[in-house]
Amino acid sequence: MSMIETALLRMPQLGLGTWPMKGAECQAAVESAIAMGYRHIDTAEMYGNEAEVGAGIAASGVARDELFVTTKVWNDKLTKDGIAGAIAASLAKLKLDYVDLFHIHWPSATMDLDEALGGLETARRAGIAKAVGVCNFPPKLFRRAVEAGVTPIACLQVEHHVYLDQTPLKAIAREHNIAFTCYSPTGKNAVADDPVIRGIAQKHGSTPVQIALAWLLREDGVSAIPKAAGAMNQGANLGALSINLDAADVAAIDALPKKRRLVSPAFAPDWVNG
Numbered sequence: 507m508s509m510i511e512t513a514l515l516r517m518p519q520l521g522l523g524t525w526p527m528k529g530a531e532c533q534a535a536v537e538s539a540i541a542m543g544y545r546h547i548d549t550a551e552m553y554g555n556e557a558e559v560g561a562g563i564a565a566s567g568v569a570r571d572e573l574f575v576t577t578k579v580w581n582d583k584l585t586k587d588g589i590a591g592a593i594a595a596s597l598a599k600l601k602l603d604y605v606d607l608f609h610i611h612w613p614s615a616t617m618d619l620d621e622a623l624g625g626l627e628t629a630r631r632a633g634i635a636k637a638v639g640v641c642n643f644p645p646k647l648f649r650r651a652v653e654a655g656v657t658p659i660a661c662l663q664v665e666h667h668v669y670l671d672q673t674p675l676k677a678i679a680r681e682h683n684i685a686f687t688c689y690s691p692t693g694k695n696a697v698a699d700d701p702v703i704r705g706i707a708q709k710h711g712s713t714p715v716q717i718a719l720a721w722l723l724r725e726d727g728v729s730a731i732p733k734a735a736g737a738m739n740q741g742a743n744l745g746a747l748s749i750n751l752d753a754a755d756v757a758a759i760d761a762l763p764k765k766r767r768l769v770s771p772a773f774a775p776d777w778v779n780g
């Protein structure tokens with residue numbers, strides 16, 4: 507498995523997304539993924555599946571230090587005590603002593619940024635979060651978080667796929683050597699019927715989803731966490747790591763419209779000016 511290595515973390519480039527799986531489906535998906543070589547699992551308090559993710563990890567028999575596990579604190583708990591309580595509850599459900607990466611899931615309009623970052627730092631110093639990061643931060647807020655000096659931000663997780671440009675955020679991440687994780691990386695499988703992507707897939711003897719993932723994963727420091735419930739799609743997604751797109755493929759995908767945001771709840775920040 508190819509790895510992202512920065513001063514702050516060492517993370518497998520491809521991980522398994524677990525939302526919206528729950529119960530037996532979720533545990534089976536985690537077990538199946540680890541059995542075929544996945545070593546990076548993404549969950550969150552809000553997904554309501556940390557116990558199943560933990561059970562899947564335990565059943566896999568793979569040593570804890572070979573796995574990279576991410577969880578996230580919801581945006582109604584971004585105080586010092588709220589974050590401390592959230593990570594303790596997540597670890598109890600996961601039945602783990604630490605997570606490899608602990609994220610703020612969404613910014614909130616009412617949070618005190620320094621206090622929230624301080625909560626992450628307390629978890630990091632205690633060793634229960636090996637690294638910390640933020641999700642769904644727009645560019646100005648992300649820069650403020652990175653430059654606040656409260657805690658070293660190791661990773662940014664945001665929606666990114668062939669239909670959504672994230673150049674400004676990627677530039678900040680690159681400037682600070684911060685890992686960049688793409689969620690909804692297949693565009694929730696929206697690429698399946700795209701004629702441009704299908705043409706490239708045909709050329710490589712692969713599938714549209716594999717091409718969409720390969721376009722993301724070709725960049726240094728970029729990881730992706732596609733959700734796939736079954737072994738077939740999980741295996742296909744691992745296969746995306748071995749696809750080498752040529753310059754013409756990349757140019758054709760770069761030229762697709764890039765303003766389709768799939769995840770933007772009412773409490774989302776101002777994506778452009780926030």
Ligand SMILES: NC(=O)c1ccc[n+]([C@@H]2O[C@H](COP(=O)([O-])OP(=O)(O)OC[C@H]3O[C@@H](n4cnc5c(N)ncnc54)[C@H](OP(=O)(O)O)[C@@H]3O)[C@@H](O)[C@H]2O)c1
Nearest residue numbers: 523524525689690691692693694695732733734735739742
């Ligand atoms: N931080 C955040 O706020 C945030 C927000 C959204 C998501 N996430 C994380 O990102 C993960 C992925 O995002 P997502 O679930 O929104 O979108 P996604 O991974 O782009 O799409 C998932 C969909 O694609 C299908 N799929 C996966 N691999 C496929 C393949 N090789 N061929 C055909 N179809 C395939 C899956 O079906 P099957 O399951 O049937 O394979 C599922 O319907 C989530 O699970 C979650 O962990 C984080």
